[in-house]
Amino acid sequence: MNNLIQINSVTKDFTGHRALDNVSMSVPKQSIFGLLGPNGAGKTTLIRIINQIIGPDQGEVLFDGERIRPYHVEKIGYLPEERGLYKKMKVGEQALYLAQLKGLEYHTAKKLLKEWFEKFDLTPWWNKKVEALSKGMQQKVQFIITILHKPQLLIFDEPFSGFDPINVNILKDEIIKLKDHGATIIFSTHDMGSVEELCDEIALINKAKKVLEGNVYKIKKEYAKQVFKIELAETSSPVNSIGNQNFEILKESKKNGLTQAVIKINNEVSTNELLNEITKIGNIVSFNEVIPSMNEIFIKKVSEK
Amino acid sequence: MTILGPILFAALITLPVIITKWSDSDYSVAIVDDTKLFYDRFDDGNNVIFTHLHTDIDDALELLRREKFDAVLHIPEVAFESPSTLRLFTKKAVNINAKIHIENVLKHEFESLKLGARGLDKDVLRAVETNINIQAVRIMRDGMEQTDYPEVSMALGIISGLLIYMFIFLFGSQVLRGVLEEKTSRIVEVIISSVKPFQLMMGKIAGIAFVGLTQFLIWVFLTLLLVLTIQTAMPDMFQFTPDEQVHVTSAQMLNTEKLQEQMDTVQHHNTAAGQVLESLSAINWYVMIFSFIFFFLGGYFLYAALFAAIGSAVDNEADTQQFMLPVTIPLIFAIIFGQMVMLNPSGPVAFWLSIFPLTSPVIMMIRIPFGVPYFDLYLSAFMLIAGFLATTWLAAKIYRTGILMYGKKTGYKDLWKWIKHR
Structure with missing residues (x-):
């Protein structure tokens, strides 16, 4: 079994509207899986179904090949988008309580917590009340609680909101480390930059339906439209001059003595033919395929009908 | 709240008693008796102290103005025939407790004088007085009878x-x-x-539910403890003297009568x-x-x-x-x-x-x-x-x-x- 989570035709209705419509997807083991989609698309509903907070009306969720059951909650770490802590409780006490809810034994939990608190510079706050912590520190505590019991599956819903850039980087490093240690991560976000940086696989949900799923690199390749960016030195004539039905010049400009051009080639023409033409008018400094960003793909997919 | 609760409850139980005690200072009443019938018939009690003045009412009022007394009771000549002419003069607002006490004493004295005038003696009246208090008896399922006390x-x-x-x-x-x-x-x-x-x-x-029950038990325990401590610390505050329990005692009554009445009261209480x-x-x-x-x-x-x-x-x-x-x-x-x-x-x-x-x-x-x-x-x-x-x-x-x-x-x-x- 290569997929840790397998979602089969899940449908969920709330009174008045359908939150998920026949959604299927598979999350490969030891991958970072991006769950993308605009607000209200149904991401949080899907995440809640995986967490067994709510049940699907139709369809099923498999955890490592087995239909998901209550005891699986100990193998899942969940950081919800709407997250908080008991404000009047002491930080350490509360972290211990929540860790034990996830099945950790008291002394193990305490030992692990002490290590993580040290790592995130939270040790002096162990005996302080949560309300004394800044929002960023509270988020760190929540992150620690989520990953402490070393779950096989981690679900982060908008994990970076509320963090400053430095802490975002610390968090990203930790997420990658978790993956390297064997965890599978489902990660929901609007921040396409972090998707490109972290995700191996993605699924895009729009209006309750899954509209796209797959490997990030492959998807990007698929959405590449045979567009190339070229930099030339010592041009003899404008790039425009090679334009014809096979080579469409999208953009031409001069910068720092270099000519830059963006050219789309016809599907039947190979890149070598373009290079042949180009070499006639100047020295090639660089030649790159223009690959669309996840952001562009996201906007394109979501705004499609 | 856990600590504050019992303190508040204890205060609620003990403070009224303590405050009543403090507010109970003696109330001095001067009597101007124009009928000369009541000399020496007023007994002190309920913190009211009587003094007979052998002056006329104007002099007495002058003394009241100089705050020699808290109140002046005027019994005019015609009082025996028309009790509505009785007057209690005060400088400050009247003390209701004292007023009630004086009224009780006067009623008692007027009644015995009137009885005497008709040739009856007070014992007759006491013999006639009847207290009615029906005992409700419930017949239980096992046929036993049991007295009911709905008040309790x-x-x-x-x-x-x-x-x-x-x-x-x-x-x-x-x-x-x-x-x-x-x-x-x-x-x-x-x-x-x-x-x-x-x-x-x-x-x-x-x-x-458990937190509540625990808190409740702590409250009950601490409140009882506090009340008991206060009562032991200030025993006289919570001591009821027999004096206060016997409402009306008459000077006219013989010593034996007095004793009898007190005993009755005690028995009644019992x-x-x-x-x-x-x-x-x-x-x-x-x-x-x-x-x-x-x-x-x-x-x-x-x-x-x-x-x-x-x-x-x-x-x-x-x-x-x-x-x-x-x-x-x-x-x-x-x-x-x-x-x-x-x-x-x-x-x-x-x-x-x-x-x-x-x-x-x-x-x-x-x-x-x-x-x-x-x-x-x-x-x-x-x-x-x-x-x-x-x-x-x-x-x-x-x-x-x-x-x-x-x-x-x-x-x-x-x-x-x-x-x-x-």
């Missing part, structure tokens, strides 16, 4: 009914605040990814205390205590589930009001009708209200000291358990949806939708 049952009933009412409100709103806190602090989603919403809700309700004791022992304490615990827990669980549902449905404390009203009205209703139930503890109102689960915890506790047929008790208990299951089922449905709803103001329509939702 009433007091017990209203105390236990009020306690239950108070606890349901106190701990119920604690449940509401707890649920609301988990929702507004957004910790709830983290927790229900580990436990089921129903478990979380029942855990909250049960937890607060029998009253005996009656209370007897009626307390007549109450079935096993039923009483067991029912109190049962109806307390049952009522609490029933209402706490509803309070939890309210807490889960709203976003902030201000929005709870619209849902609180229908939940609190049956309780308030129970307390209001409790008085009717006390007057007729086996009537139809008492029966139906003690069967209906939303009012039964309060009403049943009011009825039990009067004695309740076992059928009523079992039916009420059964209905309470059924009611508890119903409210919990209802609350669980509202709770599991409401707890994850943010930002939208919830109305009754939404609640209905959540309940219907599978």
Whole structure:
């Protein structure tokens, strides 16, 4: 079994509207899986179904090949988008309580917590009340609680909101480390930059339906439209001059003595033919395929009908 | 609150006694008796000290103006024929207690003078005086007769009914605040990814029940301790001298008469205390205590589930009001009708209200000291358990949806939708 989570035709209705419509997807083991989609698309509903907070009306969720059951909650770490802590409780006490809810034994939990608190510079706050912590520190505590019991599956819903850039980087490093240690991560976000940086696989949900799923690199390749960016030195004539039905010049400009051009080639023409033409008018400094960003793909997919 | 509660309760019990003692300074009354009939007939008592003046009223009023006395009692010549001419002059506002005492003494003296004028003596009057107090005797199922003391049952009933009412409100709103806190602090989603919403809700309700009971026991214990400590520290404050218990003592009475009257009073007190004791022992304490615990827990669980549902449905404390009203009205209703139930503890109102689960915890506790047929008790208990299951089922449905709803103001329509939702 290569997929840790397998979602089969899940449908969920709330009174008045359908939150998920026949959604299927598979999350490969030891991958970072991006769950993308605009607000209200149904991401949080899907995440809640995986967490067994709510049940699907139709369809099923498999955890490592087995239909998901209550005891699986100990193998899942969940950081919800709407997250908080008991404000009047002491930080350490509360972290211990929540860790034990996830099945950790008291002394193990305490030992692990002490290590993580040290790592995130939270040790002096162990005996302080949560309300004394800044929002960023509270988020760190929540992150620690989520990953402490070393779950096989981690679900982060908008994990970076509320963090400053430095802490975002610390968090990203930790997420990658978790993956390297064997965890599978489902990660929901609007921040396409972090998707490109972290995700191996993605699924895009729009209006309750899954509209796209797959490997990030492959998807990007698929959405590449045979567009190339070229930099030339010592041009003899404008790039425009090679334009014809096979080579469409999208953009031409001069910068720092270099000519830059963006050219789309016809599907039947190979890149070598373009290079042949180009070499006639100047020295090639660089030649790159223009690959669309996840952001562009996201906007394109979501705004499609 | 754990520490402050008992202190406040102890203050509530002891302060009135202490304050009354402090405010009881002696009240000096000068008597100007134009009839010359009452010389030496006024005995001091109830903190009132009498002084006979052999002056006319104007001189006495002059003394009053100079605050030699607190009041001047003027008995004019015609007072014996028309008592309405009696006057009590004061400089400050009159002390009601002193006024009542003076009136009692005057009434007593006037009556004996009038009796004397008709050739009767006071003993005749005492012989005629009759006290009526019917003993209600109930014939029990086993054919035994048992004296009923409805006053004692009433007091017990209203105390236990009020306690239950108070606890349901106190701990119920604690449940509401707890649920609301988990929702507004957004910790709830983290927790229900580990436990089921129903478990979380029942855990909250049960937890607060134990916290509440512990707090209650601490309160009772500390309050008793504090009151006892204060009483031991200031024993004279809480000592009732026989003087105060004997209301009217007449100078005219012979020493033996006085003694007789005092003895009567003491005896009367003894029998009253005996009656209370007897009626307390007549109450079935096993039923009483067991029912109190049962109806307390049952009522609490029933209402706490509803309070939890309210807490889960709203976003902030201000929005709870619209849902609180229908939940609190049956309780308030129970307390209001409790008085009717006390007057007729086996009537139809008492029966139906003690069967209906939303009012039964309060009403049943009011009825039990009067004695309740076992059928009523079992039916009420059964209905309470059924009611508890119903409210919990209802609350669980509202709770599991409401707890994850943010930002939208919830109305009754939404609640209905959540309940219907599978």
